[in-house]
Amino acid sequence: MNPSSCKNCDAPLGQQSDFCSHCGQAAHVHRLDMPHIMHEVVHAVIHADKGIFHLMKLMALRPGIVVKEYVAGKRKKYFNPFNFLVLSVAVSTFVTGYFHLMDMAPEAPNKASALINKHINLIFFVAVPVSALFSWLLFRKSGYNYAENLTLHAFLGGFRIVFFLFLFTPLIVFYREYYYLMLGLYMAIWVAFSTWAFYQFYGGKLYVVTLKSLLTLFLTQVTITLFISLMLWIYFMFLT
Known part of the structure; x- marks a missing residue:
């Protein structure tokens, strides 16, 4: 049985309608779950839709609201x-490898930073389900399941990379002698942005959301650091 109105544009739906006559979205929009997420991941590899620049603009202005609306249908x-x-x-x-963004001194790179540069895509991908796990555990009272948290972090992960490219890349290219200062500035801005996005998405008391957001980011960073350390240990112990 169809819902009475479209979840995308609120236009009324007929009892036998499979799609909204106003915007074209499917009439049946179920709650996000892991099978749906796996379908979306496969779809991401073989197809791309329109609107990425529009999405980046909206993510810059109201990130949590964008995700909230997407999850809602x-x-x-x-x-x-x-x-x-x-x-x-x-x-x-490509950009990270080309500009050696993980190297404080690209003229004399070490083997560890070279390996990180080579596998930075894996690190970016691993961070998304890891951060989704922590936010799901810390914000369970919000009612969002793991797949919905994963969707939040897919949006934020994609935008963080855009943010990384447009802010961190020029800072490092022109001010590499201040590498750690630029890295700290980038991280501080991203933490503030993520906290704002979490507040828009989850709602609740600002100080509670802020603490849980910081804890999510901290636990994610610790986990990714351990993952990188393990990756380096395996490489240098068994593959070299």
Whole structure:
């Protein structure tokens, strides 16, 4: 049985309608779950829709609201988050390697930073489900399931890469002698932006959301650091 109105544009739906006559979105929009997420990931690899620049603009202005609307069913109006993540990672992998963004001194790179540069795409991808796990655990009272948290972090992960490319890249290219200062500035701005996005998405008391957001980011960073350390250990112990 169809819902009485379209979840994307609120236009009325007929009892036998499979699609909205106003915007074209499917009448049946189910809650996000892991099978749906896996379908979207496959779709991201083989197809890309229109609207990525529109999405980047909206993510810069109201990130949490964008994700909240997408999760609620307004999916036709937004570029697919997993397409966004895959395309962003692809571009960032090239830029990171070309400008040696993970190297404080590219004229004398060490083997560890070279390996990180080579596999930066894997690191970006791993961070998304890891951060989704922590936010799902910390914000469970919000009622969002893991797949919906994964969608939030796919949006944020894609936008973080765009943010990384447009802010961090020029800072490092022109001010590499202040590498750690630029890295700290980038991280501080991103933490503030993520906290704002979490507040828009989850709602609740600002100080509670802020604490949980900081804890999510901290636990994610610790986990990714351990993942990189393990990757380096395996490489230098068994593959060299």
